Amino acid sequence: TFKYVDTDHDGVMVKGELAAVFDYLDVDHDGKLSYAEYTKYDGASAESQLTHDVFNHFDTNKDGFLQRTEYVDTLFSQMDHNGDGQVTRHDYDHFFTNVVHHEMHQGHNGR
Template sequence: MGIGYVVIALSFVGICHGLDMSRLQPYNFTAEIMFIVEDLDQDGIMTVAEIDTVFAQYDTNGDGKESRHEYTAFICAADPALYQISHYLYDAYDVNGDHKLDLVDYEGFHNNMDSNNDGLLNMEEFVAYWVALLTSIESVGNHQHGQSHEHGAPACHT
């Protein structure tokens, strides 16, 4: 899910001069595409196991955790234009705020999206969560939040 979700679905633009979120609009459509891509068994429900599977691809050293550096490097390899937003997303995924992504965070992120708390994440819940998240990123994007949290992650090379 690590855009995981957005990396797979779409690309972003505007690395150096604030965030240009226009290519992601309308956000509900972007979120629907992300859900379809990340619902690995295509049953209309995203489980914690599916989220775990998606996040596992970011763990490049296989230690069960993704550092900001690993996450950002993976995102940048997929699309350098995602560099700045990758920091916003990393912070959103780091549910417990310990500066590493692991199963606790993935399950917490799944729970955050599961608005009716039934343990099953459907498209409606997923879309509502992502629309709110992307809108919040857009509203703070011009403050360069992502660049202030680089923590040694390499800049993407275009």
């Protein structure tokens, strides 16, 4: 959730904070996140369809892992819709509530 990524609790997330989360999750330090590593964060359920869909959404090269650029750069740029280099709680909530849910819903209807 936002409060875990906003490590300095200033109300905005910057790319460095998201990168720190990636580094924390990457327990084997291979520069990529397996699904098991990804789901250990914030109690994400490995069985949750939304968790699976979000992982697959950001796995842009479809290799079954989230590369650092897929997780940090792609996720951050999609959340930072105005391009100011900061993600507010509103940006974060908007992204996960509207963009991700809409896109995942579209994907399930298209199967």
